[in-house]
Amino acid sequence: xxxxxDDDQKRLDELKAYIGDQYKTFLGYPCSGHFDYTPLFDxxxxxxxxxxxxxxxxxxxxxxxxxxxxxxxxxxEITHAPPDQFWGYVxxxxxxxxxxxxxxxxxxxxxxxxxxxxxxHYSVNKNLRMLRIPSIMIRSQSNGxxxxxxxxxxxxxxxxxPPIIFANIGTTMREAIDDVPxxxxxxxxxxxxxxxxxxxxxxxxxxxxxxQGAPDWDFHAGxxxxxxxxxxxxxxxxxxxxxxxxKGNVDRIARSxxxxxxxxxxxxGSRNGITPVFLWYAxxxxxxxxxxxxxxxxxETARHAISRFAECGIQAWRNPHAITVVFPKxxxxxxxxxxxxxxxxxxxxxxxPHVTRELVDELARDLExxxxxxxx
Amino acid sequence: xxxxxxxxxxxxxxxxxxxxxxxxxxxxxENLDAMDVKQFSMVTLTADRYNDALQSLRDAGFDALTxxxxxxxxxxxxxxxxxxxxxxxxxxxxxRSIRILxxxxxxxxxxxxxxxxxxxxALIQDLLVSNT
Numbered sequence: 001x002x003x004x005x006d007d008d009q010k011r012l013d014e015l016k017a018y019i020g021d022q023y024k025t026f027l028g029y030p031c032s033g034h035f036d037y038t039p040l041f042d043x044x045x046x047x048x049x050x051x052x053x054x055x056x057x058x059x060x061x062x063x064x065x066x067x068x069x070x071x072x073x074x075x076x077e078i079t080h081a082p083p084d085q086f087w088g089y090v091x092x093x094x095x096x097x098x099x100x101x102x103x104x105x106x107x108x109x110x111x112x113x114x115x116x117x118x119x120x121h122y123s124v125n126k127n128l129r130m131l132r133i134p135s136i137m138i139r140s141q142s143n144g145x146x147x148x149x150x151x152x153x154x155x156x157x158x159x160x161x162p163p164i165i166f167a168n169i170g171t172t173m174r175e176a177i178d179d180v181p182x183x184x185x186x187x188x189x190x191x192x193x194x195x196x197x198x199x200x201x202x203x204x205x206x207x208x209x210x211x212q213g214a215p216d217w218d219f220h221a222g223x224x225x226x227x228x229x230x231x232x233x234x235x236x237x238x239x240x241x242x243x244x245x246x247k248g249n250v251d252r253i254a255r256s257x258x259x260x261x262x263x264x265x266x267x268x269g270s271r272n273g274i275t276p277v278f279l280w281y282a283x284x285x286x287x288x289x290x291x292x293x294x295x296x297x298x299x300e301t302a303r304h305a306i307s308r309f310a311e312c313g314i315q316a317w318r319n320p321h322a323i324t325v326v327f328p329k330x331x332x333x334x335x336x337x338x339x340x341x342x343x344x345x346x347x348x349x350x351x352x353p354h355v356t357r358e359l360v361d362e363l364a365r366d367l368e369x370x371x372x373x374x375x376x
Numbered sequence: 377x378x379x380x381x382x383x384x385x386x387x388x389x390x391x392x393x394x395x396x397x398x399x400x401x402x403x404x405x406e407n408l409d410a411m412d413v414k415q416f417s418m419v420t421l422t423a424d425r426y427n428d429a430l431q432s433l434r435d436a437g438f439d440a441l442t443x444x445x446x447x448x449x450x451x452x453x454x455x456x457x458x459x460x461x462x463x464x465x466x467x468x469x470x471x472r473s474i475r476i477l478x479x480x481x482x483x484x485x486x487x488x489x490x491x492x493x494x495x496x497x498a499l500i501q502d503l504l505v506s507n508t
Contacts, residue, residue: 118476136457136461137476139484153455157458
């Protein structure tokens with residue numbers, strides 16, 4: 001075995017220490033650190049590649065497609081996808097799933113117009129530009145949810161163009177949920193004959209299925225495709241996610257790729273085969289009951305954060321069913337210590353599984369101190 | 377010389393803050409003009425190192441816009457943005473992106489990325505911030 005030079009080894013050691021240190025104050029981003037995949041590390045010695053369509057046979061047999069299909073079936077079940085009538089794959093993250101959903105929508109409705117709210121993730125604008133789809137940004141309500149009057153008026157004005165609705169099932173900053181039944185009723189009331197709804201459920205796609213009384217947002221509500229992140233609530237050291245879509249729509253854009261002897265409609269072609277096994281492992285280990293407990297514990301931490309912040313005189317709030325707690329932007333001294341996401345005059349923490357009550361309490365004390373000094 | 381435009385909700389001291397950011401980065405301001413448009417403050421400037429100036433201002437959290445975008449202001453009401461896009465589409469103008477920059481007290485400031493031809497600008501002349 002060849003070893004690294006001392007300087008290079010020192011840099012690696014410093015990197016490990018740095019990452020471990022930064023992780024301790026990681027509160028504002030929707031990525032869980034609550035996972036342990038060490039039993040799977042043996043797999044990292046192989047050039048696994050789930051090239052192309054996970055449902056098609058491949059000549060590249062060093063793959064984990066069986067596990068990937070099981071993962072997709074599980075996500076199909078929790079999002080009420082019609083059995084045997086959906087398709088999907090494990091992506092590199094939520095944004096790739098959104099790109100796929102928009103791509104599918106554009107292929108089905110080449111003359112379509114995309115409607116998305118002000119609070120939509122920045123990557124969607126990038127995707128729209130890549131795909132060259134006309135789009136209209138819709139105003140947001142104060143809680144981050146789409147303004148339905150603006151949506152209705154906008155569709156009415158462009159009613160000759162099939163609407164492609166990009167719905168947020170949990171916006172980035174405030175975890176607001178666009179109301180899919182309301183969107184559907186707008187389309188119905190305007191007698192729109194052709195439309196498409198894609199849901200960006202990066203975070204909430206793994207919380208809402210486990211919350212009693214959560215709004216109807218998935219295939220049961222009539223959507224066409226959805227994207228969920230795997231590295232968010234489930235947790236993964238490598239970003240990943242899933243995209244699911246109605247199979248009839250996907251079949252319309254399938255292309256035969258002779259090169260690997262497979263049918264491929266995925267965005268990337270070569271796809272890593274390790275994250276499907278991470279997801280499979282987490283799903284098998286936790287089960288639906290385990291995730292339900294995990295989500296409830298995140299909600300409990302969010303409730304605790306709001307009451308703890310209130311005790312410190314900090315006005316914090318959250319949307320119904322949200323694990324994101326929004327509060328006024330703290331001063332720089334707090335931002336220097338904690339990794340908290342800031343937008344304008346607001347900030348948030350996301351009560352992911354690794355965020356403990358103790359961490360929330362420590363942040364609350366820092367906010368209280370800043371407030372006492374008059375910097376908040 | 378290419379211009380940079382900064383848009384914020386109405387506020388005092390914007391010029392001082394912009395000048396400080398650029399000064400700290402060692403960038404010389406060559407021209408600077410400030411004005412208030414309804415509920416918004418705007419600064420338009422040219423600097424000796426355009427790309428560095430743009431990056432420094434964005435790093436400092438400003439909405440710093442290049443000449444590639446057209447700024448318009450609208451009433452903040454349902455369908456307002458859709459009516460603008462309708463005008464442009466009917467005029468055969470391709471809009472690359474539309475971004476709501478700020479909304480304040482019934483007014484919205486919007487950045488359009490589109491063809492800047494005379495024909496395109498004429499279609500939205502009544503909304504252009506530069507005509508305010």
